[in-house]
Amino acid sequence: MPTITIDTHSGFCFGVVRAIAEAERQLASPGETLYCLGEIVHNTEEVQRLEKSGLQFIDMERFKQLRDAKVLIRAHGEPPSTYRIAEENHIRLIDATCPIVLKLQQRIKDGFEQMQAKGGQVLIFGKAGHAEVIGLNGQTGNRALVVGSLQEVKKLSFSIPTLLYSQTTMDAGQYAEIARYIAVECEKNQVEFRSVDSICKSMSQRASQLKEFALGQDAIVFVSGKQSSNGKYLYSICQEYNAHTFFVSRADELQREDFLGPSENGETSGGKGENGGSSGPTRERFAKIGVCGATSTPMWLMEEVAQRIKQFSSCI
Ligand code: SF4
Known part of the structure; x- marks a missing residue:
């Protein structure tokens, strides 16, 4: 069984964690619909999870049409014009702009x-x-x-x-x-x-932390939404420092074959049959597998990915 480690520095930054916690706090008290102006985080899985809890995502056009509503402002913040519209239209803002x-x-x-x-x-x-x-x-x-x-x-x-x-x-x-x-x-x-260097420290340190993490693993599974620009950037760092880097957006995108090495008699698994179709038992390809992600990747998703890798290993 390989050692599977989730990178503790990966996942949401403090600002996004705070905004999601605020959304969940608001959603916990039933009654008024909670709208969120724009995606709270660029991750489809997390957006869908919050939608199931009742959060409704809207764009600026829809925001302008709302009256007497409750709207969450996400960590990215908004220009003064948004606050003016809210005042004119009696919209109660739940301001989760990152401090x-x-x-x-x-x-x-x-x-x-x-x-x-x-x-x-x-x-x-x-x-x-x-x-x-x-x-x-x-x-x-x-x-x-x-x-x-x-x-x-x-x-x-x-x-x-x-x-x-x-x-x-x-x-x-x-x-x-x-x-x-x-x-x-x-x-x-x-x-x-x-x-005025206004780059967030939680971001500027992420690249060097990820480099260290990628160097210490035999393989990396990088978890991120395909549209996330931060995801593309951090994935490229993993690729640069670990040649065995896989990119997935969801746990079910992982292929068991990617983690199987040649069998004890030297044959390579083709993923067919009980042990990949080879005549001898297949071997795990990597001893240490690291799971990490972008600043928009929820921890629960990285845990799901780690769990799936464990399932592959237990089948070998
Ligand atoms: S400044 Fe941006 S990156 Fe930094 S914690 Fe806030 S939302 Fe996250």
């Missing part, structure tokens, strides 16, 4: 006002259209420049004072590169430059 995001929104609001007074500009390193970025840029009346890469930054002019922030989930290395480039450009033009 770190909330603080960053305030910093960007203050920083933008300071830059306005100096005739300067504010840049946000982030993904255009991402919910958190919409909330952050909303603090400036959408007047900050959202940049997603150094290439985009290189197209801009830095002849006026510049203040740089980041979406909380961006890559720390890329942020540092962008900050260095702008610092040099502003120096050339003799204008002020300030960089």
Whole structure:
């Protein structure tokens, strides 16, 4: 039987855990319907689990049509316009914005006002259209420049004072590169430059923690929604440091054959018959299997995956 270890650093960040706990607390008291503006987390399985408990996910169009309703704001936060609509339409907001995001929104609001007074500009390193970025840029009346890469930054002019922030989930290395480039450009033009590293520590440490975890295992099963950008990024790290990395979104996507090695007489299992169809007993391919996931992967899903691997092993 292989040793199966679930990475303790994987799974929801503190902000998402807090938002889901708030949703569950609200759902526990029956009565009013609880709506959630946007997906609470980018994971289909977790969204479906909460839907079964009664949570209704809505988009901005539906939100604008609601009256006298109760709506949860997820960890990503919202721009001021959402709060205005809620007030006009008598919508009671259950605000589960992550406190770190909330603080960053305030910093960007203050920083933008300071830059306005100096005739300067504010840049946000982030993904255009991402919910958190919409909330952050909303603090400036959408007047900050959202940049997603150094290439985009290189197209801009830095002849006026510049203040740089980041979406909380961006890559720390890329942020540092962008900050260095702008610092040099502003120096050339003799204008002020300030960089506020606003990348969440729970995110920036995740990559190095995952690298250590992947190196310590014979195989990795990475669990994530296929659409999660954080999932794609963290999966690529696992692949880089462990050649036997498997990607699944659900436990039933796992193939028993992936965990079987050659039989004792040297034949490889084809997954047919009782022991994979070979004439000798099949062997486990890996002694240590690590289960990990994205920041949007629920712990219960990683536990289900670990359980399925154990079931495969007990059949060998
Ligand atoms: S700021 Fe950090 S803890 Fe908060 S939601 Fe973003 S990643 Fe999660």
